[in-house]
Amino acid sequence: MGEDALYTIDNVVPPNPIENLLRMDRIPHIWCPGCGIGTTVNCFVRALQTSGLDLDKVAIVSGIGCTGRVAGYIKLDSFHTTHGRAIPFATGLKLANPELKVVVYSGDGDLTAIGGNHFIHAARRNVDMTVILINNMTYGMTGGQVAPTTPISATASTTPHGNFEQTFNLPFLAESCGAVYVARWTAFHVRHATKSIKEALAKKGFSFVEILAACPTLYSRRNKLGDGLDQMSYFREQSEIKNGADTKSVALDFEGKIIIGKFVDIERPSYQQSMYDHLRKKLGDQYIPSPEMKNVYGKNGN
């Protein structure tokens, strides 16, 4: 084969290996050049492809914002809900049919500001769901306003003189509320992130994966941090993998060191397993669980 043949269209553009799980009729997507969200979607889909899950039984739920658009591009049962409310919607979906694997995929503002209360309570209850939070440290869709995740001293459109609000340390929040799996990666660490999402999907209970992703248009540019590639370099150079790190110690600073890794991986009965076991114990044969509940939670012999 001559060298030219290698560069025919067919050879240069093989089918996208994640196409089978994308709604190709909705591509191109809305994300900006250099945005890290698409990279995380790639990680997520690859994790799904090797998860062994029955994909007909996987549902994805998003809130509002740039990351909130993920549900609209993934070829699964997908729900684009209201701002901040992906988790309670997912709670209803999961409780009503526990045979579904429910994934919440949304942004930092959506899940921890307007939706913060739901995040806390779903983790506390240990509702069986995987929450993938893409942290770009700002509200991208609305123009780069300050978020609970914006580092101190960073500039945002609503903190034009710099941010002075304490920044949320999300792994610490998730762990202290009761999450059974907590990890943080960046959009640079695609293999780690993919493996981590796969592990999270396999957990029973509330599993949480935070992935830092650049918002070159509205965060990096305003803070003179360069473009998407510069942010990837920052993620590469400043990240340090510390599996099992105390989540208290993993807070993020403006352009400081990023502690990444799997921080928490424990076992605790999920909300519905607790519900099933408790009611079975208290009410005996009088307890009539839904057929789906019985199917999923009645197998442990309790």
Next chain:
Amino acid sequence: MHDDSGVLTGAHFIDGDHACSEGAIAAGCRFVAGYPITPSTEIVERIAERFPFVGGVFIQMEDEIASSIAIQGAVWAGKKAMTVTSGPGFSLMMEHIGYAAMTETPCVFVDVQRAGPSTGLPTMPAQGDMMQARWGSHGDYGIIALCPNSPQECFDLTIRAFNLAEQFRVPVMLMMDECVGHMIERVIIPPVHEIQIFQRRSYDGPKKDLLLFHPDSNLVPPMVKAGEGYQIHVTGLTHDERGYPSMTVDTQAKLVTRLVNKLRVNADTIVDYREDSVEGADIVVVTYGITSRTAIPAIEQARKEGMRIGHLRLVTAWPFPEKRIRELASKVKAFVVPELNLGQMVYEVERVAGGKASITHVPHAGGTVHNTKEIYAAIKHSVKG
């Protein structure tokens, strides 16, 4: 005591709140999410007690916002679902009433009304949420609202609320009030086979041909649930028949017009009211909920004195029985409209009457029911003109 359907057939002496819980169970509701708020709590308390015996799941959520969207997740998983609240919680639910309308998620919202605004009088009745029920979420959409006036009707209309939600794929509101909720009366729960249930209409065509929001001739699309391999997409954004976001003026016009029209064109089958001696009446008293009962002594008193008084009770506040009120407006001298607010449904009566009959409003700021003398005085005033 109970069978698999969970229907407690027989005669009961229970309050409106508990009757509502039993209506939900009889209707096939198997998911309830709620947050405690007076005077609605008895509904979820009974649900929490009963659900483990009938295959239901109840969860007390962290707030009303969460409750009102959790039920919609449950509906897309295939369940019939309901949430229950009172004024302050109802206010918090407004965004999700819009989401249910936009995504055509059939679900039931129960509002046991108390006096507002704000925290108001938590333990005392009002009918101040009637306009909020219709218009509380932003944008154009349609809903159905029912107004029970007794524990029996709390049972019956909860079933009808679920049936209507399924039939038209809209949020349906059961507009109770503190009096009806806490009033204890005889409630007859019929045998299972006598309870009419509208089963969810499911799409049964080939998977590849599914257009999730393609309506049938009655403007309502059949449903699909998660987990069946359809890979559906549901969004609160303006969407085309595939369910995909489409940010165009044309898609907006087509979608939102249908959301409103599916109730407008079917209004005759939805609208429900009760009449007493309306034919030949000079005055018609228009009531709903608890006010229908406080009006009766006043109406009877006026009749005793020879006045020709009709009584029309709204069972559906929304859609409003426009046809009937318009018809009556050209026959009667006046409408008398008592309600436990400072003017809500009376504006509908005025709008529809179009100046053909005079209107006397009998307002009440809430906290208790009308003194029947006030209603009598309004009737007498209207007769004199």
